[in-house]
Amino acid sequence: MLELIDVTKTYRTKGRAITALDGLTLRVPDKAIFGIAGRSGAGKSTLIRVVNALERPDGGKVLLDGEDLLRLPFKQLRDRRRKIGMIFQHFNLLHSQTVRENIEFPLTIAGIPKAQRKSRVDELVELVGLGDRVKNYPSQLSGGQKQRVGIARALAAKPSVLLSDEATSALDSETTNQILALLTSINHELGLTIVLITHELELLRRSATHVAVLRNGRLVEQGQVLDLVADPESRLGRDLLPGLTDAPVAPGKVKVLITAVGPDRDDAMLADIALDTGSRFDVVSGGVYEVSNHAVARFELAVDDTSQVRRTLGALAERKSIRVDFAHE
Incomplete structure (x- = not known):
């Protein structure tokens, strides 16, 4: 060492x-x-x-x-x-x-x-x-x-x-x-x-x-x-991958940053979000990136700004061990 x-x-x-x-x-x-x-x-x-x-x-x-x-x-x-x-x-x-x-x-x-x-x-x-x-x-x-x-x-x-x-x-x-x-x-x-x-x-x-x-x-x-x-508190972690952009979203929508770290978590992440929330969303930016020779998915989405969608994404994050960061109001 x-x-x-x-x-x-x-x-x-x-x-x-x-x-x-x-x-x-x-x-x-x-x-x-x-x-x-x-x-x-x-x-x-x-x-x-x-x-x-x-x-x-x-x-x-x-x-x-x-x-x-x-x-x-x-x-x-x-x-x-x-x-x-x-x-x-x-x-x-x-x-x-x-x-x-x-x-x-x-x-x-x-x-x-x-x-x-x-x-x-x-x-x-x-x-x-x-x-x-x-x-x-x-x-x-x-x-x-x-x-x-x-x-x-x-x-x-x-x-x-x-x-x-x-x-x-x-x-x-x-x-x-x-x-x-x-x-x-x-x-x-x-x-x-x-x-x-x-x-x-x-x-x-x-x-x-x-x-x-x-x-x-x-x-x-x-x-x-x-x-x-x-880690949502890590400034370095935010700098290593693209974050939230300044792209505008439609009325009634809110931007959210989704990060999936770990094997196979990126494959069905967007499909899981669509199925669980039951609502349409727009992919603003993002993709799958190479991090320490692992695949890490990070997508910026525009989702319906409702309490139901927020609760559903929170539950999905806990169940799938993914990270969900909403844009600051």
């Missing part, structure tokens, strides 16, 4: 103090895909440098499997840092080295014998789908292929945690989808904990199992993605 406890980091420049992390406490469960979101200046970059021990905080603890990295002597810290892989936004590949040599580089630095290095690289190029590109140089690769090299290199030392720092922000949407699918596959196949740093909530909605939001160096909300989406 990766854990930060009461971590604080303040930068001082020209007589000005800027607090990047303000008493941050965060727990990343084993084998999770843990997304960390926040606007520019929220503290995401500082957080990731603290996690991989490239930046020392002013106070607090950074625990990896119960061991405080900040208390380790330099040699032990260097060895433990190999258990934290890192994927960069702009790839950070050695342009004079081939795909094989780039992936092999951290193993060479670690003094791994040549035969073991070759075997490990052979495994990794197949894992990331670059088996036919091992002799190519970065200039001969697409952006997505470069990022695959970066992922393979980050996995070379068999880390227990993989950090991804805006790893898809320089890629087009199709390539982003491919890289996210690869990271999800690695998470499942290797049981690897992945921390995704991004400002794009859509990426977290689709891929992350857990998510946290930073604002001004503080943790403002965190939880399992599916739980947040189902």
Whole structure:
């Protein structure tokens, strides 16, 4: 498990103090895909440098499997840092080295014998789908292929945690989808904990199992993605999926937001509403969305504004374990 406890980091420049992390406490469960979101200046970059021990905080603890990295002597810290892989936004590949040599580089630095290095690289190029590109140089690769090299290199030392720092922000949407699918596959196949740093909530909605939001160096909300989406009090849950729109409704109608989280609940939801209420409704917006590799239905409906319809929808929500949110009057 990766854990930060009461971590604080303040930068001082020209007589000005800027607090990047303000008493941050965060727990990343084993084998999770843990997304960390926040606007520019929220503290995401500082957080990731603290996690991989490239930046020392002013106070607090950074625990990896119960061991405080900040208390380790330099040699032990260097060895433990190999258990934290890192994927960069702009790839950070050695342009004079081939795909094989780039992936092999951290193993060479670690003094791994040549035969073991070759075997490990052979495994990794197949894992990331670059088996036919091992002799190519970065200039001969697409952006997505470069990022695959970066992922393979980050996995070379068999880390227990993989950090991804805006790893898809320089890629087009199709390539982003491919890289996210690869990271999800690695998470499942290797049981690897992945921390995704991004400002794009859509990426977290689709891929992350857990998510946290930073604002001004503080943790403002965190939880399992599916739980947040189902929680009417969660601001993050509301942001992860489309909410109520400003579309007008006919007189005598009221807008309601219906959310179905869980297997098979989305299939017959609209039919159940029609049958139970016995009245017609309009679908204003919505659809079925991918959330943490699960299907979640969210529809904005315009229903008859009667006490009977409201009671019926409330009973349906309880019986079917769906969420019903009426527009504020």
